[in-house]
Amino acid sequence: MTFGVTGCQDRPAPGPPQKVTLAVAQLPHAALVHVAVARGYFASEGLAVSLVRVPFGKPALDAVLAGKADVATCAETPFVLAVLREEQVSWLATIETSTENTVLVARTDAGISGPQDLAGKRVGYARGTNGEFFLDSLLVRNRVDRGAVQLVDLLPDGMEDALERRTVDAVAIWNPISARIGKKLGDSVRTFSAGDLYFESFGLVARPGFVREHPGLAEKLLRALLRAEAFVRDQPREAVRVVAGETGLDPGETDASWRVFVFDVRLDQSLLPLLEEQARWAIRTGLVPPRETPNFLRFLELQPLLSVKSQAVTVMR
Amino acid sequence: MRLRTRFWTSAAISLGTVLLVAGTVGWSLLDSVRSKARESLARQLQQQVLERVLVTDEFLLRREHRPGEQLERKGARIDELLRRASSELPDPEERATIARMQAELRRGTALTGELATLLASPATGEGAPPGLVDLEGRLRTEILRLAQELYAQASQLADSASDRARANETRTLVLVAVLVAMVLAVTGVNALQANRLIEQRVERLRRGAEQVAAGDLQHRIAISGSDELAELGRTFDGMTVQLQATYANLERSNRELEAFSYSVSHDLRAPLRHVTGFVGLLEAHAPEALDPKSRHYLDVIAQAATRMGELIDDLLEFSRMGRVEMKRDRVPLGPLVDEVVRELAPEALGREVTWEIGELPEVTGDRSMLRQVFRNLVGNALKFSKARTPARISIGTGPARAGEVEVHVRDNGVGFDMKYAPNLFHVFQRLHSAEEFEGTGVGLANVQRIVLRHGGRVRAEGSPDAGATFWVSLPSKEGDS
Numbered sequence: 001m002t003f004g005v006t007g008c009q010d011r012p013a014p015g016p017p018q019k020v021t022l023a024v025a026q027l028p029h030a031a032l033v034h035v036a037v038a039r040g041y042f043a044s045e046g047l048a049v050s051l052v053r054v055p056f057g058k059p060a061l062d063a064v065l066a067g068k069a070d071v072a073t074c075a076e077t078p079f080v081l082a083v084l085r086e087e088q089v090s091w092l093a094t095i096e097t098s099t100e101n102t103v104l105v106a107r108t109d110a111g112i113s114g115p116q117d118l119a120g121k122r123v124g125y126a127r128g129t130n131g132e133f134f135l136d137s138l139l140v141r142n143r144v145d146r147g148a149v150q151l152v153d154l155l156p157d158g159m160e161d162a163l164e165r166r167t168v169d170a171v172a173i174w175n176p177i178s179a180r181i182g183k184k185l186g187d188s189v190r191t192f193s194a195g196d197l198y199f200e201s202f203g204l205v206a207r208p209g210f211v212r213e214h215p216g217l218a219e220k221l222l223r224a225l226l227r228a229e230a231f232v233r234d235q236p237r238e239a240v241r242v243v244a245g246e247t248g249l250d251p252g253e254t255d256a257s258w259r260v261f262v263f264d265v266r267l268d269q270s271l272l273p274l275l276e277e278q279a280r281w282a283i284r285t286g287l288v289p290p291r292e293t294p295n296f297l298r299f300l301e302l303q304p305l306l307s308v309k310s311q312a313v314t315v316m317r
Numbered sequence: 318m319r320l321r322t323r324f325w326t327s328a329a330i331s332l333g334t335v336l337l338v339a340g341t342v343g344w345s346l347l348d349s350v351r352s353k354a355r356e357s358l359a360r361q362l363q364q365q366v367l368e369r370v371l372v373t374d375e376f377l378l379r380r381e382h383r384p385g386e387q388l389e390r391k392g393a394r395i396d397e398l399l400r401r402a403s404s405e406l407p408d409p410e411e412r413a414t415i416a417r418m419q420a421e422l423r424r425g426t427a428l429t430g431e432l433a434t435l436l437a438s439p440a441t442g443e444g445a446p447p448g449l450v451d452l453e454g455r456l457r458t459e460i461l462r463l464a465q466e467l468y469a470q471a472s473q474l475a476d477s478a479s480d481r482a483r484a485n486e487t488r489t490l491v492l493v494a495v496l497v498a499m500v501l502a503v504t505g506v507n508a509l510q511a512n513r514l515i516e517q518r519v520e521r522l523r524r525g526a527e528q529v530a531a532g533d534l535q536h537r538i539a540i541s542g543s544d545e546l547a548e549l550g551r552t553f554d555g556m557t558v559q560l561q562a563t564y565a566n567l568e569r570s571n572r573e574l575e576a577f578s579y580s581v582s583h584d585l586r587a588p589l590r591h592v593t594g595f596v597g598l599l600e601a602h603a604p605e606a607l608d609p610k611s612r613h614y615l616d617v618i619a620q621a622a623t624r625m626g627e628l629i630d631d632l633l634e635f636s637r638m639g640r641v642e643m644k645r646d647r648v649p650l651g652p653l654v655d656e657v658v659r660e661l662a663p664e665a666l667g668r669e670v671t672w673e674i675g676e677l678p679e680v681t682g683d684r685s686m687l688r689q690v691f692r693n694l695v696g697n698a699l700k701f702s703k704a705r706t707p708a709r710i711s712i713g714t715g716p717a718r719a720g721e722v723e724v725h726v727r728d729n730g731v732g733f734d735m736k737y738a739p740n741l742f743h744v745f746q747r748l749h750s751a752e753e754f755e756g757t758g759v760g761l762a763n764v765q766r767i768v769l770r771h772g773g774r775v776r777a778e779g780s781p782d783a784g785a786t787f788w789v790s791l792p793s794k795e796g797d798s
Contacts, residue, residue: 140451196424197455199462233410262417270465277458284451311476314469 017048023060023069026247029202030073032228034246041224071206075130080278084288090301096202100260102134102174104192110169119148124168127153135172137198175257218304266312327507338496345489352482359478362398366471373464425463432456518546534561592622631759650677675713678722680791686767693760694726702730727786732779
């Protein structure tokens with residue numbers, strides 16, 4: 001049995017709902033949030049969620065840092081950079097992972113037969129996002145000197161046009177934009193991944209003060225997301241339809257890219273070396289002033305997820 | 318339903334239930350064993366992955382061949398366990414986890430190989446170009462990340478398998494408890510139902526038999542059904558109906574017999590009195606008119622009439638013995654027999670008779686009737702030993718059944734052939750002629766009738782010309798007839 005996108009089959013928890021503003025990327029990465037909103041899981045947990053819809057994760061985190069939202073969905077790179085800039089931010093849970101979501105889409109007519117051909121080429125990327133770290137990983141993997149590549153900072157939504165108009169030879173971008181470019185430009189582009197050196201994590205972040213000031217709220221958010229995880233697992237086709245409806249994305253494009261994502265709510269020990277590696281990269285490449293690598297254990301909020309589903313937390317404690 | 322059918326049906330149901338229980342418990346136990354095996358496999362996998370993490374750390378730290386080689390072997394072992402787990406673990410989520418672990422293991426192994434190659438390259442080490450340093454760093458990070466991810470998933474798998482094994486154990490225990498209770502309930506209910514049915518019917522049969530034994534021949538057990546006990550009830554009722562009819566016939570016969578006895582006593586005596594009377598009158602009226610032959614004929618008529626009168630009296634007495642109400646008192650046999658011997662003393666006058674009378678017990682019975690018994694037995698002993706000098710008559714006791722006493726009367730008289738023993742106690746049965754030994758042949762029949770009414774037994778043993786012994790068994794004073 002399927003329900004409408006806005007169908008809410010649960011009764012809300014008793015008492016006045018707790019208000020929370022959630023900045024969400026209008027991307028498949030945040031599928032669990034989109035499903036929780038559409039299925040009324042937040043409401044049944046007694047939460048009145050106001051959404052701030054943004055095109056990708058970095059502006060969602062920026063909204064939290066600017067006090068315009070309480071919680072955000074973003075990838076690990078903006079989070080690491082925010083920590084390195086000594087912003088007060090905590091990672092509540094990972095809600096999506098992938099090794100193939102972010103890719104390099106390159107014009108074949110630019111003489112790019114593989115990532116090793118990027119030296120001397122113009123490559124579009126979104127600064128301060130995981131696209132930037134992905135690109136760097138691709139260059140390192142293929143032993144291409146970073147300095148030999150002409151990096152062009154672009155907004156994600158502008159990459160398709162830039163590639164089409166040949167203002168760049170390749171772009172480092174994620175779904176659904178990468179799929180859209182591939183569909184539009186066909187054989188004139190090729191897609192490359194970072195092989196096995198890049199692992200994407202997309203998470204739920206918040207200010208630690210917000211979590212402390214609203215005890216129980218983070219648990220409610222996570223419980224709703226866990227229900228969304230079960231829905232996505234049990235009804236993937238319906239989930240695609242819900243996410244497409246919530247994000248305004250093409251259902252066909254969403255469905256085509258669905259297989260690259262793993263949607264589950266967790267806090268893994270393996271997240272820490274990933275965050276530390278990105279921190280070392282950011283320090284090494286001068287994205288942030290020189291400093292020691294932070295202890296990211298202090299920037300993980302373990303307790304809410306431990307309370308709700310302890311087996312989803314493998315961070316050693 | 319027949320009892321046999323009910324029994325076999327009940328047994329079949331119980332057996333079927335037991336088989337179902339055994340099958341279900343067996344399946345559950347088997348499932349439990351399989352779960353434990355899977356748990357063991359998952360724990361092995363977890364242990365191997367943990368060891369791989371330790372060796373990975375060592376390899377990343379030391380950059381040496383030995384941990385690298387161990388890492389490779391560990392990877393092969395884990396790969397083998399993952400393939401086993403993929404075929405043995407049934408849950409789709411677990412299989413998805415295993416598929417991810419296999420992919421991550423492959424990646425980790427490939428990256429480790431690449432790092433090892435990189436480290437072996439003379440381009441790395443001090444003074445290496447930044448790009449190689451970065452690459453080495455990234456490889457290390459990803460190898461470590463993959464190792465940790467692998468361990469997290471192996472732990473999840475092991476915990477899931479453990480949970481399932483525990484759940485299966487609990488399920489088996491609960492199943493055993495529930496199914497055993499079910500077996501007990503089914504068997505118990507079956508047994509209770511069958512028992513109640515049999516008990517009810519047996520109780521009705523018992524009460525019915527009691528009622529009939531107490532004399533209520535109108536009582537009917539009336540058990541409906543098709544089983545053996547219902548059939549027994551119907552047979553019993555049929556028997557009661559027959560008994561009722563027979564009893565009615567017997568009552569009718571008794572009444573007819575009483576009427577006959579009365580007729581005999583009254584209607585036969587009158588003509589007999591006439592015969593005896595007119596014979597006497599005739600002898601007195603003209604004694605000189607009767608020649609010796611005529612007087613002899615009259616004597617014969619008188620004797621015959623007298624004898625007939627004795628027969629009628631004895632017959633009446635025999636008939637009365639069967640009908641008169643019997644008293645039940647404590648009767649000491651010793652004084653009673655002494656009294657009988659004294660009463661019979663005239664018949665022993667002029668004879669040499671040796672009496673051996675032992676200590677005789679007390680019995681329960683009718684004194685007058687028992688006196689008649691010993692009057693007849695002792696009288697017979699005296700009569701049939703009249704040709705003996707001395708005549709020896711012994712009266713004593715012998716071994717008897719519990720609740721009885723046995724008294725014998727033995728003589729050394731003419732005895733009898735044992736082939737006639739069955740007839741001894743019949744009415745009018747005589748083994749000798751009236752000329753040899755007087756009597757009507759009713760005495761022993763009377764003895765038997767009286768002894769039987771007392772609930773006892775009488776038997777005789779003898780041999781021609783070697784005497785006879787009569788045993789009378791009677792209820793003792795504590796016994797009952």
